[in-house]
Amino acid sequence: MKYHFLGDMECPSWLLEEICANFSNLTVLKFRELCQRASHLMIYGHDKPILASTSEGINSISHHKNLILIGRWLLLKPAGYECPAEDLEKEVVQLGLPPEHGRQLKKTYDIYKNDLREKVRNSVHKEPHATILATSPTSFKMQSGSQIFDVSMSSTMMSQFRNDIENSLSNLRDFTDTLPSAEN
Structure with a gap:
């Protein structure tokens, strides 16, 4: 039950x-x-x-x-x-x-x-927003709070990373569409 x-x-x-x-x-x-x-x-x-x-x-x-x-x-x-x-x-x-x-x-x-x-x-733990500062085909630089991160990877890995992010965002959009609205 x-x-x-x-x-x-x-x-x-x-x-x-x-x-x-x-x-x-x-x-x-x-x-x-x-x-x-x-x-x-x-x-x-x-x-x-x-x-x-x-x-x-x-x-x-x-x-x-x-x-x-x-x-x-x-x-x-x-x-x-x-x-x-x-x-x-x-x-x-x-x-x-x-x-x-x-x-x-x-x-x-x-x-x-x-x-x-x-x-x-x-x-509830809240992570600070990350801001993308610069990108290239194999790296990106982002800032989260006062920290700056350089992320480098092969072009294949970068492509897979981008696809994973896009799929995650799509799944989140689909999920939020199933939630009741705040007005109810």
Whole structure:
């Protein structure tokens, strides 16, 4: 079965096992605290301090793994795929998470959804544009950022390189034609 919060992919068996065997055995309070701390860890890169009176033994090393799993798989991935909070809740409950835990996850996701989406957007690696400065039948010079690259190859290799680039651009154009428009 495919899940929206995983980008319309099937749930990995190890994640299903974690949901059923690990997260389901946590109290609602502990799961809520893990969700809040995981969201903070994903957004800010560090765990927020929790008052000892509310912390239910959550500082153990085994719970750090839970923070990462909840943060990356149950908060960041859905945000990256723009999964509605209601879908996330329904799907994790369908995978075996208790309904109370699903509601806690949904509440946390609703609170931090925009920050998580921004984190995903900013984490995508972007290469600087390259500008062709000069070309010849067997070489070209390009600039990317402040670096200048000289690329030389045989005329056969240059011809193959040009064909590969043209085919790639054609495939990208064909692919973009299948995407829904931004107006929808």
